[in-house]
Amino acid sequence: MNPTEVTAKLPPLLKVEGLLRRFGGLVAVNKVSFEVGPGEIVGLIGPNGAGKTTLFNIISGHLEADEGRIEFDGSDMTHARAPRWAKAGVGRTFQIVKPLTSLTVLENVMVGALLKNKPAQARKQAAAIVERVGMGPLMDRLAGSLTLESRKRLELARALSVQPRLLLLDEILAGLNPSEIEESIHLIRSFARADGLAVIMIEHNLHAVMSLADRVVVLDYGVKIAEDLPKVVVQDPKVIAAYLGSDDE
Numbered sequence: 001m002n003p004t005e006v007t008a009k010l011p012p013l014l015k016v017e018g019l020l021r022r023f024g025g026l027v028a029v030n031k032v033s034f035e036v037g038p039g040e041i042v043g044l045i046g047p048n049g050a051g052k053t054t055l056f057n058i059i060s061g062h063l064e065a066d067e068g069r070i071e072f073d074g075s076d077m078t079h080a081r082a083p084r085w086a087k088a089g090v091g092r093t094f095q096i097v098k099p100l101t102s103l104t105v106l107e108n109v110m111v112g113a114l115l116k117n118k119p120a121q122a123r124k125q126a127a128a129i130v131e132r133v134g135m136g137p138l139m140d141r142l143a144g145s146l147t148l149e150s151r152k153r154l155e156l157a158r159a160l161s162v163q164p165r166l167l168l169l170d171e172i173l174a175g176l177n178p179s180e181i182e183e184s185i186h187l188i189r190s191f192a193r194a195d196g197l198a199v200i201m202i203e204h205n206l207h208a209v210m211s212l213a214d215r216v217v218v219l220d221y222g223v224k225i226a227e228d229l230p231k232v233v234v235q236d237p238k239v240i241a242a243y244l245g246s247d248d249e
């Protein structure tokens, strides 16, 4: 039995129904519904401005939806704010990385770990996460002094610090070189396959999406225009047209 067959039998970890979010007259997310099962990797793709980050902002409590409903792990989270999402076990990275520059790498990761742990335990747990993402040697460096690649890794470590069951990754491969991308792909796969985390990854790098995702959701102008296996989605004429119609790809 492959992992997808296993997860298909479990109730969804995340269930998004009819989510809609407006900014003034613009409908950034337009009645989007989908589900994510435990341990599943879902790719979220679509041209720039399609509403991907807005969807993440809603699923992590940084923005509220105007319509629709979200359930996480069986609880109604529609009106939950960011701290409750983090406590419930949803970790996210930000497209624009924003570490606390005057804190060290370890301290940045401790901030999330302190949500559920006493300081000594939080420090131990944060150190393990820093090692896991390959930043052990940089543990005591100030976050403000890191390269872009290291800042991105730190962003991933911070997302992991809340001991998530669902990880939301917003373009974490952008700006990395090919070998850094391969390393990150390996790491993301291990979170899902070894630790059983569910992952939703917003990603323009189609090689990464094709090699990692069990399923791909495609947004265009806020609307879900496709949802299927990666190899099916990339051949879908609606998806191809959406990408060709945008001037940023």
Ligand SMILES: Nc1ncnc2c1ncn2[C@@H]1O[C@H](COP(=O)(O)OP(=O)(O)O)[C@@H](O)[C@H]1O
Residues within 6 Å of the ligand: 023, 026, 028, 046, 047, 048, 049, 050, 051, 052, 053, 054, 055
């Ligand atoms: N806080 C905001 N205020 C006004 N408009 C926004 C805001 N956030 C996003 N938008 C608009 O919503 C649309 C979707 O943006 P976004 O979710 O960032 O897209 P993506 O991540 O797919 O590139 C865009 O047209 C963007 O300009």
Ligand SMILES: [Mg+2]
Residues within 6 Å of the ligand: 052, 053, 054, 095
């Ligand atoms: Mg975005």
